[in-house]
Amino acid sequence: MVLPVSVKAFDADVKIVHIGKLFRAKGNARWLINVWMNPIQSRKYAAFSLIPLLARGRVLNQVKRNIDKRLTGTLKITDQMPFVEVKLSECPALHWQPESIKNAEGQQWAFKVAQPNGWNLFIPQLELARVLFLSSSYLARAAISTTQLLNDFDIHIDSRQNRATIRVVKTTNFPIRAFDYTSVRAMIAWVLLDPNARRSFTSISQHFKTEIETDNNWETWLFRFQPPTMVGWTLRFSGLADKASKSIMVNEITSLGILPQMPHSVAFEHGAFREYKKDDTSEQKMKGSYRQRPDEHQIDDEVTASDDAEAIILQGSDLKLRFIKPFITAKTTDKKQAGSNAKAEESEEANDIVSIDEPEPCGDAPAADFSGHQDESDLTKYCESRFSGFFHMLDTLEKEYACTVVNKITHALPKTARSKKHLLKTGGERMVCCVTVRSNSKRYKILEIDTSDGIQMLSTRIVRITNEHYWEEHYGELKRRVITSSLSWPISYLDDMFGESFHAGVPHPSRKESGKGNIPSEAIPGWAYRISEKLA
Structure with missing residues (x-):
């Protein structure tokens, strides 16, 4: 389940100002990484497994409202933009930092990217790798291992059908619950199946293996890797700028558009993937009890993780990830089993301390890992049949009421906590289609929830927007709240976010057939008319 999270080792409202070398004591399996904060903390490091949360300028353990004053920008990568390896010391924008930070940051590897407008971007290599590959503690550990990923997943590709199957081995330490999240499945599939991604991911362990330095009882490594070919990709970032030199140091990549080389569909298989059906026992209480998880968790990165229960899934990166050429992923479930989903009685609330270390017998705290990025891939072409009536209504809206459909984007609704509302009754992902419409010089978002499994249909929701960036900032939370509000x-x-007069609902046609997710064609004109009234 996705839950709020803080890091026990650090104070509230601390800002990351430097991320440095990896290090460990000889003979210790756990790698640490130098991290400096403002205000200064007594501890100046964190476990490397915490890297999904670590980005320059990010505030950890946030309590107070933080206004991000960093410069933001977008980079569209062309074949005329080579990624040139340099040290961050070459970035003029870094020279405005205090001397201690400037010296420490200057040692880090970066990529220099020259833009057509004359500005140079300096992207720390670890930050680029973090958003590309290191979205979970598991992947952070796997990235510096030469064998872990290959040992945990067995790949079968059917080129004729343009699909792949990834079998998760029974002995894996990958958190099985994480496969409930589309973003996690997509990331694992991409790393394993895309040759471009695989080469880049593998280069991390190759550099790690050959570049570790030893000094007395300590081992250190300055993170370095080979980037994938990124022509056609886009990224949005925040950072620090120096106008005189036209240079920008990228602190954090906040959005990423990837052009993948992937099969049409990818199925994941594991013995623990099961789908249950209700019977008389499913409404009863199972013998025994379980400890209810708290609303918030604290990561203690100095304790070991226990393998005696499934890992808890924590809220991960805010990064918006979009595969420009999307692909479908799904869990392949066993046949339905009766009665096994009966509920145990809840006992007292469990401790809020969790560990992101690799699970082991007799560990100190419950194991946990992160839910990955926010998957913003557009899946419209894969689920057009689910929205056929809605799309027909949009056609009528354009023809009869002088409205212009600017774009249509379809996402899978996110998994939240223990809710299953993000899934159809068939087990597939439930979608939401967001359509941008222009009418009378105003812009609107028209939202339609996938009810193709026959559940009660939600009204079509219309939101007037005045700022596209503001919408993008809040749309992810809106989708999450649709699920936490039991699909309403x-x-x-x-x-609160848009104003009472800036959104409205329009009920679907009241026909029996509509209850199955279908809208009769004769009801479409009336539906379009009611929508047009809200756009006036």
Whole structure:
């Protein structure tokens, strides 16, 4: 389940100002990484497994409202933009930092990217690798191992059918619950199956193996890797700029568009993937009890993780990840089993301390890992049949009411906590289609939830927007709240974020057939008319 998270070792509202070398004591399996904070902390390092949360300028353990004053920008990568390896000391924008930070940061490897407008971007190599590959503690550990990923996954590719199957071995330490998240499945599939991604991911362990330095009882490594070919990709970033030299030091990559080389679909198999059906026992209580998880968790990166229970899934990166050429991933479940989903009785609340270390027998704290990035891939072409009536209505809206459909984007609704509302009754992902419409010089978002499994249909929701970036910032949370509100629109949230007069619902046609997710063709004109009234 996705839950709020803090790091026990650090104070509240601390900002990351430097990320440095990896290091460990000889004979210790756990790698650490130098991390400096403002205000200064007594501990100036963290476990490398914490890297999904670590980005320059990011505030950890946030309590107070933080206004991010960093410069933001977008990079569209062409074949005329080579990634040139340099040290961060070459970045003029770094020279405004205090001397201690400037010297420490200057040692780090980076990529210099010259833009057509004359500005140079300096991207720390670890930050690029973090958003590409290191979205979970598991992947952080696997990246510096030469064998872990290959040992945990067995790949079968059917070129004729343009699909692949990834079998997860029974002995894996990868958290099985994480496969409930589309973003996790997509990332694992991409790293394993895309040759471009695989080469880049593998280069991390190759550099690691050959570049470790030893000094007395310590081993250190300055992170370095070979980037994938990124022509056609886009990234959005925040950072520090120096206008005189036209240079930007990228602190954090906040959005990433990847052009993958992937099969049409990828299925994941594991013995623990099961789908249950209800019977008389499913409404009963199982013998025994379980400890209810708290609303918030603290990561203690100095304790070991226990393997005696499934890992807890924590809220991960805020990065928005989009595969420009999307592909479908799914879990292949066993046949339905009766009665096994009965609920145990909840006992007292469990301790909030968790560990992101590799699980082991007799560990100190419950194991945990991160839920990965926010998957923003557009899946419209894979689920057009689910929205056929809705798309027909949009055609009518354009033809009859002088509206312009600017774009259509379809996402899978996110998994949250223990809710299963993000899934259809068939087990597939439930989608939401977001359509940008222009009418009378105003812009609107028209939202339609996938009810193709026959559940009660939500009203079509219309939101007037005045700032596209503001919408993008809040759309992810809106989708999450649709699920936490038991598949209904979070009206109070919409009121607070956009204003009561800036959103409205339009009921679907009241026909029996509509209850199965289908809209009769004769009901489409009336539906379009009611939508047009809200766009006036």
